[in-house]
Amino acid sequence: MKLLPFFTLIVSASTAALQQQQQEPHEERNETEVVRRAVDKPYVFATFTSEHEQKSNEETWLHIYTSDDGKQFAEYAMNAYKPAQGLLRDPSIIKDGDTYYVVHTTNWSGDDLAVIKSKDLKNWVQVSNVKTGVKDTEKVWAPEWFRDPTDNKIYVYVSIKTKQENFAPYIYTTNGDLGSFGTGEKLDVYNYGNGVGQPHIDMFVVYKGDDKDTPYHAFMKNEKEKHIEHLTSKTAKGTWNYVQTNNALGFGKREGPTVTVLPDGKWIMWMDNYHGNYLYSTSDDLSHWSDSVDMPSHNKVFRHGTVIRQ
Template sequence: MEQSAQPRRRSVLKTALATTAVAAGAPLTGLLTAPSARAALPPRGLTSRYTMTAFTYTGGATMHVYEAPDGTAFRPIASPAYAPPSGLLRDPSIMRHSDSRYYVTYTTAWTGNRIGLASSADRLTWTHLGDITLPTAGIGNSWAPEWFLDTDGRVHIVVSLHYTASTDAGTFQPHVITATNTALTAWTEPVPLAGIPTDYIDTFVVRIGGTYHAVLKSTRDMSTDFATAPALTGPWTVWNTGNFVDLDGEGPCLVPLDNGGWRLYFEQYRAHRFWCTDSYDTFRTWSTPMELSGISGTVKHLTVLKERVPGGTTLPAAPHRLRAVNAPDRLWAPGASSVLDLATGGGIALTAVPGLADRSGYSLRVADGRYVRHYGYRLRLDADNGTTVFARDATFTPRPGSAAGSVSLESFSHPGRYVRHREHQLWLDFHRTGDLYEADRSFLLV
């Protein structure tokens, strides 16, 4: 939760204190449990869908809804989607409830003890349900509410609270409120997450097995930190600190990926940019952050919901060749040292078989038994060496291409990276917006 004029949190709060005395698809339980040791692509006939809710730099009173098949290539589906009858709408957090409806909670004002609530059947049209009043005395600010659905079915909201008795404008602390009925019309009083010190805000919680994990923003060090606890209310231990200080990450959000990893989204507040990074060791280490082209510079403080819905792209079992949509005289063909290029001529026949890392994906095999895999983001043909790394690097998820009948191939091991051609060579490149990239990553099966 930040003001659009870019003052730091402390100066914002000091000023504030001075002026105050689902369409088809089921809820995804994978948000609450550990990623499988094996991959977890949806079975054929289903596909993952990532729904993002955010507000923008151009205003703090409307919510916008975006969608992506891969957690990367977000496009607007309702922009704007919702504005409350009065007040602000900032930091919208989305979840899907047991009644199959979608709900958002959000920051309603710079000061006060209320957070907002709205609902939708289709993510496009929203109904204002009213505000949740936090009854604890002395609350001066209620910012950045985030849903957390526990494995026992209970519905919680984690919200950052600042009390008027505090003289330090940075002393926010995460608290949790819990719904006491399924209609979400009655809530407990806020309970602090014990063990998390003050000076933390924007707290997002997931559960992996029997351990609760939180990612949260330090207002003191401007870092993204991580904490764990045996129970939602604690005791929490902050254990991984000092991350992404150079990017001044705001509004962190965690989402499980199809390949068993987790993706972290966050806003680089001062630069108006948005990033994502992936972890495969329970938040100990992270990939190099990649900018989310298309929404970076537009959205602020988002939350992403992952579901499985009917759909998906399939590849035929018979051998085919792949022709570039925007270079129709060139097909995939072996080059020097077993790399794959685009070349004129007959190309090489590829047979789509169940993915080596996940049978719901695909691996591409040639007649001599070698597979298409990436190495250093370059595509090549190699024999299966039986390793997990090879299996993951040789598995792809097909997506619709930019032209009718064309396909794009997303890397299983590096979600958001697609096979594309540049200078007639085949590479894995991270998604970016623009007609050239979309065409470069689209191929026709011939």
């Protein structure tokens, strides 16, 4: 992994948080990082499109959109990348130094995920295909980057289904670069409530430093009930505890949550309404959310992706 230049401890922590869009509201921006952006727009959205689920010809292209305010997105690089084989679904984007990396789902079934990179958001090259290393892996869905602002480590959370067990989230630590991962670790979030197992996918993690006891927040889709649920933890690896389950967030059936901070300091969550449209909701505390509404632009072509505030 390419680490950011170490100017001071404070600048390093601030840069890490800004790049992974999980900084505290009103955090100072590092002007060095602003100069190294590929675009002036502060928000970058990596996504794909699909009108008909499981038609692979509709799930192979990476699209990049940008925004000034985090809500109105404009096209920047359409059809920016297509893998040589397999699919490109659920792209998660992160900026490391002057390079952008996307990790994505490669197929409906299989035992790997893929990493690509670009300096200009338009020209992408493959970095690696990474095997899960988990015995009897059948499906690998929705990998998501997370940079921990406390130590600058970069992780990938991913949903894995094996022959013996339904979907459960795993965490991988990057090894020296963003194309090589250590051994996957299964997270302790599979069972909740009365102990009845529920499969979960689409784990997205943010850091909220003013929550002193449990600053790590995760949002995952309950694959059985189709609701986005809320968990918290003391560390990036857990143990994770459910704080809002079933439809406690009030969104109804949604998937693919991605969360960042708006210019006014509020949190915003985008979510995929399966094949119909893309929606967003805002919050002051990550627990109480506004009613979800359609994105004001392009909402009918977006699918599960990730937004960063750079």
